[in-house]
Every structure is written in structure tokens, then in C-alpha cells.
Amino acid sequence: MKLFYIDLVYPIGHKRQNEFFINILSKIIDTKAYVPKNYYKNIDKYNLIEESPKLKVGRFKARLTSFKITLRAAALSRKEKPKYIFIASYDTIIFALCRIFFFKKSNIMLLQHNNIDETTNRVKRFFFNSYKKKVSHIVFEDFIKDYLITCGIDKNVINVIPHQINKKSTSNDLIHKTMYECVALSNSNDEDFITDIIKSEKSTSFFLDNKIKIIIKSKYQEFDNDYLTVFNGFLKEDFYDQKISQAKSIFMPFPVTFKYRMSGTLVDSLSSNKILIGNNIPLITHYNSKFPNICKNISDVNSLKEFLLILKNNEITEEQQNEFSIFKEEHSDKKIEKIFTNLFKS
Template sequence: MKDVKKKILYIDPLLQNGHVNFNNIYIESLRKSGHLLEFVFVRGYEDKLNIDSSEVVYSIPKVFFKKDLGKLGNRIAYFFALLFIKLFVDFKKYDLIIFSSFEEVSFFLSNIKKCCLINHINVSTSVESKVKYFFLNKVLINNSLIVLDKETKSYLSTKGSYKIYVQPHGLPNAKSLIHTNEDDEFGYIFEELIKYKKILFSPSESSSDKDFINELIRSNKFMEYLEQEDILFVYKDKSPVVKRNTLVISVFLSQNAYDYLFLKSDIILIAYPTNFKYRVSGVLLECMANDKPCVVSRIDTLESYSDFFKYDAFYSNIDELIQIIGDLGKFNQNGGGFYRSLTMLEPNFNNFIN
């Protein structure tokens, strides 16, 4: 008997440019499942995903996302966006409705039920906020949740009897080395890169372990190591400290400039604090997708990816960080790269939907 195609509605109610890669990965995986897909996005967002407008059944007015209204104002805007979706979209037409992102307070107030939601930072922020946990719990009573790793599912299983499914984030497409002299604003960055033998780049600012980065900058041992090995340490900070063998980026990088810097770097530093829990590191997945070696904070969320490394990437202090950087210089890839079994990180919706 031939499988009956199911009708799936994929909704991203939040205008988040940082989720473009994620949405592309999940939509591609859903398409491979062979079912019928339709979409709801903030108006114009489908263009970033190369989705034909004929597949979009409703466009959320962009007026809700014109400017940052603060925490309360944003939640009110999200709430009204959800009400508009309920008003103009007939949920009964679909076998499965997926929200690729959500904000727990506004979602609870919208009274939307029997949908499948995708966790990004919702569980992580609920750990430290009783208010967010209260609303997340209420939402999960009436909806199922896709989490991106087993650690998050294990944590939630201790909190209640929820319907939780694990689907990996998936890997973004490999980056292309695109750089033109038109990027005059970032010319000083590119000029510095060619002066050194190696580049160590810490791409994250908002999620980074700022205390550890500051410890590195203050460490005579680390600074001497950089100078001895002719390494340039590039990191982001709004309050730069000028030191030899360091380059501080205090401006927002264009995507092309970021990609160029990422690919030109020899090693990526992923320094996250211990409260980075129940969420995925996009930078780590970028490293894997581009076979770029990285050194990683020894915290549970990141160590859950240890099986995908062909080398010990995890550090707890400056000495271990220096040791790993040195070991990577001797690492023999044997033509096979720095990572393994990466297909395990790709989402698969065949069994999930059927």
C-alpha cells in the first residue's frame, strides 16, 4: 500500500535572520520526507530561504517587527502576530503544524495547541527564570517539542511527562571564500591576517565566556605563547584592549567579512561559560561543516559532541588550551579531516512523520 502524503504547515513567527541556516536545513529535510509543505513567515522572509511565494499560505505583517520594543513590547507584538496566524490560517487543514521558533509567554497566551515546537534557547533560559519555566511548562502540556540534542531531552524528562523528540540541528552549507576590495570598512582586518603564521579566532561575542577571554588577554604565558608561535588572536569585544598579537573586532561584520575571517583562520576558539546549557553552538556546527579545527570549553553541552572529533578538543584552563593548539599543529589528518560520523548530525523526519 502506497504511503499517503501528509500536509505539513511550517511556521516561523519570529523574524530572526540568525535562523536562516537552521530553517533551510529543516525545510530541506522535511521535503525529503516526501510530504506536502506549506509555510507561514513574516512577509518577505521566504526570499531568504528561496521558497516560492505560492507555497506561503500567509505572510505575517512586518509591522510587528519594525523595531525592538523591549521585552514586554516584543512579547505583545509576538502575541498579536500569533493571533493573526490563528485568524487567517485554518490549522484543521494540516496533519502536522511545526513552529520553528517560539517565545513561551506569548505562545501560551495565544492558546495555540496540538502543534510541534522547536527549542532553540527556550529550555536554556527557563533554567534560570522561574517565570519562563512556568510558561514553558504550560505550553508543553498542550504541545510537543523538538529538541536538538539528547541532553536537553534528558533534562526535560526530569521536569514532567512531555512529548519530546530529538532531531539534530544539521550542518550548514560549507562557506565559500568570497572577498573583494569593496569591503573597505574591514580592510584593516584582512591586512592584519597576512602578517602572522597562524590565526586563532573567537567568533562569538554574546555567548562567549568573557571572563575566560579576559583571563587570556591578561595572561603573560598566553601572550608569550602567541608571540613565540607567531599567532594572531582575533576576538570580538566592544571595549578593545590593545595588545601585541591580538586583533579586537568591535564592529558588526558583514556576512562576507565574517566568512572570510572564519575560513582564513587556522583554529576557532569556542569559549562558552558553564551556564551555556540545553542549546546548540552554531559556531561548532560551522566548524564541522567546513572541517575547521576548533578548541572548545569543557562543559557538558559541548562535550556531548566529543564523539564527532578525531582529536581531544576540550580545555579547562589556559595550559590545556595552549596544549591543544600545539597538538593541532602536529595533527595528521590522513586525508580524512578533523571530524567523523557527521551524518549523525543531520535531521531525519521520515520516521518522525510516518
């Protein structure tokens, strides 16, 4: 076995991504995975080295299970002695405590999600610093790599792998009539920004008067005047896919703490040929510089309303279609497979 693929946290939102990575890595290198049995539908059973337990519900139980998974994964690495250990997601503190138990000659590759942003916490920064120069890092964007370099990490151990496109979003089965000018369905939505939108609508009735339909997911707020709809609660995958397909644009009102990580919402938006709107966080600024015609950064509720009014009266242009095509090419299976192939040759 040359590569051992493990996920130590199993976020529900990363299910498609893990399936994609295991399948594409299996084409390039001898890959075995330590994942829950029957958790991933599209993974060849021969890739499964051993069934791992599923995480328990609740913060303490989930962390305890993650700790057990990490220790068992470390034991399996010592037994199998892989050249590479690919860790798809992990708990910063648990990994720091358990890293010494992994096979010492393996090249540990950490796929970074929110772990970098968590280093604003002094305790997590201490644990992150304890291993940051002793592993390889995989990030989704160049600007994240640039930040890690400023943290004292050698650029040669940081690899940029594009996030795969959402093929479900590009499927013809999901083409529906446009019903919403904009949707904002991420769990990362900033509640303060949502509050400002609701307050503005109560005082101006902008969305109602201009017949601009927008739907926003909140953690706890609710509002509905038939044009601005804010809801909370569990979001089913089918509902999410349907609303994305019915929208003209996707809005990411993310908090300023969302800095050095990728967003599945962004990928779903551009995979679906939907204009992306976001506030001034590094990810949106980065994509606005790369794709200025399909990614718009806004600063407040008024600039959001101004842009939606413009968007309502315009159709997709040829320039925008070209940028969507470039995005899909840069994030294609072929592109990602080529990068991984070159990575394991070096």
C-alpha cells in the first residue's frame, strides 16, 4: 500500500469530496481507505482497509470518537507502512496529540479546511504550530498557500489542489425555471448581516417593491414577506439542490472570520453557472480578481440591493459564460488528476 486515506472528523458536507478524492487517487496510486462501511456509495469495496466507526452526535461524543478513530488510524499506519497518509479532515488538537503514533516514515498530507482559521484561538494556534512544519499541507487556493508561507511553512510542502466542481449542479436533471433572483443557503451565513437585511426590508420594502425574490438560511431568524424569505432549521440536500437550480445568483454573506478556507457554496454557484455575490472576505476578493464578471463583492446591504437590481434586468453575457467555462476547466477531474499525478511523481 502506498497511500492511506483517512478522514478523522467526517463532516457531512465533505461526503462527495471524499468519494471524489478516493476514486481519483485510486487511479494514480495504490490507495486504501479507513472509512465507515457503506458510508460512501461510490467507493470500491476493495479500497476499504477496515471499517471505521461513525461519529457520535454531540460535541463531546464526536470528539471522543474522533480521538478513537485517530488512534486506530495511527495503529493501521504502523501496520501497513504506507508512503503517504492523506488526512481529509481532522481536529487540530486531537491530531497534534496523536501525530507521534502514526508510522514515522510516512509523509502525512493534511487537507486544510477551517483548521487555519481556527488558529485565531491561542490554544489551537499552539497545537497547530507544533506540527505545521512536520507535515505536508494541501490547500484549495493559492492565496491560502501564500498565507501559510507567511506562517513560516516551507512553500515546497504546500500543494494547491483545486476543489472539484459539483457535478450534480451541472446535471441537466437540475435545470429549472428561475424563481429566485438570489439564494443564500450556507450554514456559514453571518447572522449580523442577515439581521441588517431584515431590518432594511422592514423599513424600505425594497425586495417586495421591486419584486426581487431572495431566500436566506439563518441559524435562528425568520422572516417572510413573499419576496424576502429568511428561514432556519435543517436543510435537506434535495431542497438545497433545487433552490440552487432555481436561482439566478448565489449570495455568501460570510463573517469576517471566514478567511483562509474554501467554500462549497462558491463551488456550487460557479459549477451551476450562477453569479456569485459575497462580502469582502479573502475568498471572494480572490475570486473577484480572477473572475470579475461572475463574482461580485459587496460591502453592505445597500450594495447588495443595488447589484441585485442590476442583475434582475440583465441576462448572462458571453464574457460571463467564458469565465464559467474557465472555472470548470480549472476545477475539472482531468486537471485535478494531473496535479495529483505530478505530486506523487516528485
